[in-house]
Amino acid sequence: MHLTQESSADTRTRLLEAAGEIFAEHGFRGATVREICERAGANIAAVNYHFRDKEGLYRAVIEFAAGYALAKYPIGGGADPKLPAEDRLRAFIRTYLYRLLDEGRPAWHGKLISREMVEPTAALDHLAETFARPQYERLRSILADLLGPAADPDRVRLCAASVVGQCLFHKHCRPMIRRLMPEQAYDTAALDALAGHIADFSLRAIASIRAGAAKGATP
């Protein structure tokens, strides 16, 4: 109940949330410290005080976002590792899609991470190790199970890329999708249908690959 400490913590948090929204909307360069401070109800010098400079604030926002996202949507949807690999893949895809496209607040996490892909900053290294790698490893282990012991690592990697790419497409290409596929919705029902399709598409492909059927594979 130390007023100063509490109010200071408040300011820090408000700054973090305001910055998240504005960085997500306008990017690092497009965002202005002034607007962030105004939206946070803080003084213009607050950013320099709490985060040293604009970049320090940005780093803090990225970490905050990654932590929050993983807390809300644990990797793999928290599915029991003893479940069949098929179920684990379905859970993984569903959770991944929700984490990306959940329209509930705060909605700016994913947008920030998308930006990092296109115009990486120093924050991407940290993000890759603490946020992305665990998810990637989880997916690889699922796919290794599905593809069987005979599958070489290259094939696993390529399949992982195929699964993740199908999901991220709906995050990264939203503006274009809105124009070319206006019938594509992203409410809860549509998200479930989408997760179903991606899981289906991927599981069928993987099953076929494992079976080693010649169909279409080697022309």
Added chain:
Amino acid sequence: MHLTQESSADTRTRLLEAAGEIFAEHGFRGATVREICERAGANIAAVNYHFRDKEGLYRAVIEFAAGYALAKYPIGGGADPKLPAEDRLRAFIRTYLYRLLDEGRPAWHGKLISREMVEPTAALDHLAETFARPQYERLRSILADLLGPAADPDRVRLCAASVVGQCLFHKHCRPMIRRLMPEQAYDTAALDALAGHIADFSLRAIASIRAGAAKGATP
């Protein structure tokens, strides 16, 4: 008049190319007119003279990039429409990947378009209609052939998204891929292998879907 025009076209073109590189690298806001003019060996006022303002230059760059990309890599790889759908899909994917990831100059086309996805400008509308839609329609027609007359449009759309998503992943997530999958290369051989995998993965999935195997997808 010819000579003047040619020399003027030179300045215009140099401006266009310099702007393409710098817009791709730093984005619209991050790019500075000064740097563009310096790299083009032109006066600071040249942008205003030839393109009215920074935004006019940006629009011209986007159109130039789209036109160039389609000229170098025609939609669907120029595959004969009478070829089997399977072959047409392979050609489509291969050409699409090359268009996205070709490391030869000018390499900035795709990057610009990626940026438009994350932070769309007014140029995206034009791009969607003249550049993206024809490709999307081509892909849909191939997939409709592959899925057979019984497939409903939603399924076709979702499969198109799956195919395109697998390709774009390697464009949009390059910085993250470099960190998580350092073994993934993008030279010509790797690109061919990648195209092979994506086509394989997709064709197997589609064949399985068409065959109507049990939803669980384990044949």
Added chain:
Amino acid sequence: MHLTQESSADTRTRLLEAAGEIFAEHGFRGATVREICERAGANIAAVNYHFRDKEGLYRAVIEFAAGYALAKYPIGGGADPKLPAEDRLRAFIRTYLYRLLDEGRPAWHGKLISREMVEPTAALDHLAETFARPQYERLRSILADLLGPAADPDRVRLCAASVVGQCLFHKHCRPMIRRLMPEQAYDTAALDALAGHIADFSLRAIASIRAGAAKGATP
């Protein structure tokens, strides 16, 4: 009928007229050579070619305007110097007002001269000698006749200022008049009424001064 000469003279004249309008509207600094050339249908370099630079064009416009105004409205309305001084003053005021406020084309002469008062350029010297001084001398001679031989030059000068000031007010303060006296019109009828009032007001004052009445004069 030498085409080049004619077309060149045409260009010069069109430039002069376009410049007059635009200088009157935006002032010397506010006017742009580009807009002037566009309105005149001339090349961007035409001003430098025909008038050396922007200032040369401005000087030429001022001279053109003064000459045109005096040609259309001769000093004193061309009244016979043998007419009674009263009639000559009425004619002078009426012509002066028309010259200032005539809404017919080209309407920009007066506006340019007003500007010269507020922000004089080198053109004002020329204008004072060739345009304003003859009018001032004419007015002084009329007033000297009206005030009689006993009037000292100071009194004549002050009365001239009173007459001219009453007229110019409607030129220089038009924007303020429109706001404070919206009922004040400037069509032909209103101009005649205005000229009547100013002449009346001035003649009554002068007559009273000449009569040397004590009324209100020396408190």
Added chain:
Amino acid sequence: MHLTQESSADTRTRLLEAAGEIFAEHGFRGATVREICERAGANIAAVNYHFRDKEGLYRAVIEFAAGYALAKYPIGGGADPKLPAEDRLRAFIRTYLYRLLDEGRPAWHGKLISREMVEPTAALDHLAETFARPQYERLRSILADLLGPAADPDRVRLCAASVVGQCLFHKHCRPMIRRLMPEQAYDTAALDALAGHIADFSLRAIASIRAGAAKGATP
């Protein structure tokens, strides 16, 4: 806080005064923010900080000038409304002239307002209502008293224009007067003489009008 505020008010005020001089000398467009800041001893960004932009500074200068002018020279010279109308008119004219032509610092008030007449900005509306209208109403009431109850409002308005026009002439036409009437001075004594003449001239005219002498005005 007081000290800070005082020092800040200092910068603000210095900016206001420097801007007043420079706007008066070169007009809104001709004035440069750089020169204003230099003369005020302030940073180039100070204008943006205190007044948002150049136009905001201009508006503030106009209001400052109008307020200052009315504070130093109250409308009508603060003459007792119970004084005879004749005395009130003399006081009005004298104060009006001083307000216009006082050569003491700050001398730029009137010049700015003159400019607004020739090239009005959005500031003129505000100026008309808060600065000019009260003076106009005061003058009308004096003239209505002088002209008597039989005078119609048109006549009152025209007479007001005659009085004001005689005063403003010496403000608006100063550069031309200097050339044509070099003997006209504007020191205190000359100003008093000028005010005397204008009041005299006007009172005689009005008295004659009220007396309804023949239209020819020769008594």
Added chain:
DNA sequence: CATGAATGAGCCTTCATTCAT
């Protein structure tokens, strides 16, 4: 004679950051 592409100076504005209080 006329063109129009090219020039370079300069203007207003914005921004992240600092520092005295």
Added chain:
DNA sequence: CATGAATGAAGGCTCATTCAT
């Protein structure tokens, strides 16, 4: 700890003018 006035660099844009053709 917190404030907000002040800073200085830099950015986009406009303009009059020039010069090769």
